[in-house]
Amino acid sequence: AQRALEDFPKRPLTRFTPWFSNDLQNLPLKPKNHPPIISNEETRRIENYLAALEP
Amino acid sequence: MMRKGRVFAAALTCPCLRVSLSLSVCLSVSLPGTEPPPPPPTHKLLKDMATLTRQDLNFGQVVADVLCEFLEVAVHMILYVREVYPIGIFQKRKKYNVPVQMSCHPELNQYIQDTLHCIKPLIEKNEVDRVVVMILDKEHHPVERFVFEISQPPLLSVSSDSLLSHVEQLLRASILKISVCDAILESNPPGCTFTVLVHTRDAATRNMEKIQVIKDFPWIHADEQEVNMREPRLIPLKTMTSDILKMQLYVEERAQKAP
Secondary structure (H helix, E strand, O other), X not given: OHHHHOXXXXXXXXXOOOOXXXXXXXXXXXXXXXXXXXXXXXXXXXXXXXXXXXX | OHHHHHHHHHHHOOOOOOOOOOOHHHHHHOOOOOOOOOOOOHHHHHHHHHHOOHHHOOHHXXXXXXXXXXXXXXXHHXXXXXXXXXXXXXXXXXXXXXXXXXXXXXXXXXXXXHHHHHHHHHHHOOOEXXXXXXXXXXXXXXXEEEEEEEEOOOOOOOOOOHHHHHHHHHHHHHHXXXXXXXXOXXXXXXXXXXXXXXXXXXXXXXXXXXXXXXXXXXXXXXXXXXXXXXXXXXXXXXXXXXXXXXXXXXXXXOXXXXX
């Protein structure tokens, strides 16, 4: 237990920096289609289905 | 009745059929005999890789498989943790030996799979430097950007038996970071949606053709306002370094999220 209180060699902390910066000359690609919007009704149906699956 | 049928189909078609390396986590709701045999999970793939030589295997493909599998889980987790979709559509599964939440909505799952399926050839050729999962408010302005920075180191050797456990451990750590990031992020406004941005090493225009892998899943250039968030708060989540892949994950959060 005494050893836990002793000092130990520490590694220097590295500063977080992103590797890439945003280049507005080269805009990224994205899907043209939007992801689906899920209605409350659909959510309830999935919830009921998942509940029925549980033992 | 149609909708009910679709929900049922959601659970049955949940496995990632169009991605060559399917998620083993999705297979628990398949009926026996109705699906093709599951492809090897990550650990099997990595184990194979560890026993093969450089000449035997297309490493770009292996890295793309491992990364796309991870990104699929990560996207589901982000949508769950950041409450982009109702939590009721998610089901708990196990991946990388930790619990993850995966959507059971067929259209959403297909959208995510199609997106990653298109990105995969670019990752194989090491042409992608960032994949961004961007959460947008009702007015389609970005509120959060989950940035996955990717770097593929020159491969020297993969003979180490520890590669399997090391990569899995790193991917697991990244998933765990995502699962707890809600503690350090502000709540998002209601009615958010998402999109995925792909930053390529060369001019995106040159890769536009390569990414159009699926006929009815077209790609376009993102807007400038989607790339540049004004005075974002930067939250580092994880940096991982392995023999086959280096990845850094951070979140850019809009300072004022309220509309």
